[in-house]
Amino acid sequence: LTASELAAVRADFPLLGRTVRGGKPLVYLDSAATSQKPNVVLEAEVEFYEQRNAAVHRGAHQLAEEATEAFESARAAVASFVGADDGEIVWTPGATAAINLVAYAFSNATAGRGGAAAERFRLEPGDEIVVTEAEHHANLVPWQELCARTGAVLRWFGVGDDGRVDLSDVDSVIGDRTRIVAFGHVSNVTGAVGPVAELVAAARRVGAYTVLDACQSVPHLPVDLPALGVDFAAFSAHKMLGPTGVGVLYARRELLEAMPPVTTGGSMVEVVTMEATTYAPPPQRFEAGTQMVAQAVGMGVAAQWLDELGMARVARHEQELAAELLRITEIPGVRVIGPTDTRDRLAVVSFVVDGVHAHDVSQVLDDRGIAVRVGHHCAQPLHRRFGVAATARASASVYTTVDEITAFREALTGVRAFFGAE
Numbered sequence: 068l069t070a071s072e073l074a075a076v077r078a079d080f081p082l083l084g085r086t087v088r089g090g091k092p093l094v095y096l097d098s099a100a101t102s103q104k105p106n107v108v109l110e111a112e113v114e115f116y117e118q119r120n121a122a123v124h125r126g127a128h129q130l131a132e133e134a135t136e137a138f139e140s141a142r143a144a145v146a147s148f149v150g151a152d153d154g155e156i157v158w159t160p161g162a163t164a165a166i167n168l169v170a171y172a173f174s175n176a177t178a179g180r181g182g183a184a185a186e187r188f189r190l191e192p193g194d195e196i197v198v199t200e201a202e203h204h205a206n207l208v209p210w211q212e213l214c215a216r217t218g219a220v221l222r223w224f225g226v227g228d229d230g231r232v233d234l235s236d237v238d239s240v241i242g243d244r245t246r247i248v249a250f251g252h253v254s255n256v257t258g259a260v261g262p263v264a265e266l267v268a269a270a271r272r273v274g275a276y277t278v279l280d281a282c283q284s285v286p287h288l289p290v291d292l293p294a295l296g297v298d299f300a301a302f303s304a305h306k307m308l309g310p311t312g313v314g315v316l317y318a319r320r321e322l323l324e325a326m327p328p329v330t331t332g333g334s335m336v337e338v339v340t341m342e343a344t345t346y347a348p349p350p351q352r353f354e355a356g357t358q359m360v361a362q363a364v365g366m367g368v369a370a371q372w373l374d375e376l377g378m379a380r381v382a383r384h385e386q387e388l389a390a391e392l393l394r395i396t397e398i399p400g401v402r403v404i405g406p407t408d409t410r411d412r413l414a415v416v417s418f419v420v421d422g423v424h425a426h427d428v429s430q431v432l433d434d435r436g437i438a439v440r441v442g443h444h445c446a447q448p449l450h451r452r453f454g455v456a457a458t459a460r461a462s463a464s465v466y467t468t469v470d471e472i473t474a475f476r477e478a479l480t481g482v483r484a485f486f487g488a489e
């Protein structure tokens with residue numbers, strides 16, 4: 068992005084213009100937690116409520132038709148953003164809900180729900196589910212719970228000192244008993260791009276399903292889910308310039324066709340009698356209850372906004388930001404968790420400052436208007452792997468500037484002296 072293009076991008080985000088901590092310009096380096104939203108997204112939500120608000124797929128009145136059309140066009144926009152068909156996209160409240168949906172579908176199939184079509188998702192005691200030590204809790208705890216419900220066994224790939232998933236024992240971890248392999252596309256802690264092609268290939272060799280946590284990739288890279296060859300994928304709108312409260316489960320069409328429903332109730336049924344119910348085809352089968360229509364519309368607009376800017380350009384801009392962020396390794400006493408070269412990693416950098424607690428680091432930065440995240444970032448096993456309870460994390464998005472990262476590095480340079488840790 069040229070300087071004027073970046074200025075135009077930033078002008079689209081009202082929140083980026085505000086000041087914090089007594090008039091300091093906000094330097095927002097917490098986009099991996101949630102991104103800011105451009106005007107077009109905010110306006111799309113307001114426009115929906117002002118002009119089209121109605122429940123979708125119900126009622127024959129004009130508003131219901133317009134709301135349904137807006138909801139389904141948003142689905143098409145999000146689908147095309149990740150190379151999928153509309154029928155492969157299920158609206159969920161977010162990525163966490165999407166991963167839980169998959170886990171509970173396997174669970175229901177194991178309990179005999181869903182008939183013959185769902186047999187393929189049945190798990191037997193001793194079947195194996197494989198994850199990695201780098202997972203966000205959202206792509207770990209649902210699988211632990213699925214194991215507890217079914218008698219399946221959780222196995223995982225460790226992470227090397229370089230922060231990369233260690234696949235050296237791939238053929239012993241993924242084997243005949245493996246039924247599901249669930250892994251992140253990009254770590255929300257280290258920014259490392261995961262070994263998607265290798266894991267998809269290994270899962271295919273044994274006929275296991277793959278589940279991709281695409282939360283941290285879809286907002287920052289061109290992502291074509293069918294081309295990656297994964298069976299399922301999850302991502303949230305709020306990290307890709309869209310609203311909170313909405314996200315997506317992507318699944319190959321034939322899998323959605325065969326999956327038993329999870330949340331049941333209105334809008335996902337065909338025929339209901341007092342004795343029994345038949346279910347609607349996907350994606351409606353997985354969208355029970357009144358949907359988050361305004362948020363879905365906002366997510367569709369966010370996807371289009373990114374599409375128009377061009378994800379290849381977004382990725383190039385953020386590559387430059389990643390290199391700038393990684394220059395904190397030049398500051399004495401600062402240690403980055405994970406890869407420190409720009410190869411196969413994005414602009415998310417977690418770090419510790421020797422002798423200074425992560426919370427104190429973030430407080431010094433916050434005093435200067437610089438917002439970073441602190442804690443375990445919902446990845447306790449990965450932090451334990453590196454022997455730290457907490458890190459501070461700086462993360463960028465399309466609207467982040469090199470100047471902001473320079474300000475962050477300058478502020479960080481003074482932190483150890485401030486706490487007398489030098």
Ligand code: PMP
Pocket residue numbers: 099100161162163164203205206251253254255280282283303305314445
């Ligand atoms: N996976 C990763 C890698 C994430 O960064 C996040 C959000 N921090 C999630 C899953 C969960 O997303 P959500 O909270 O939007 O459901």
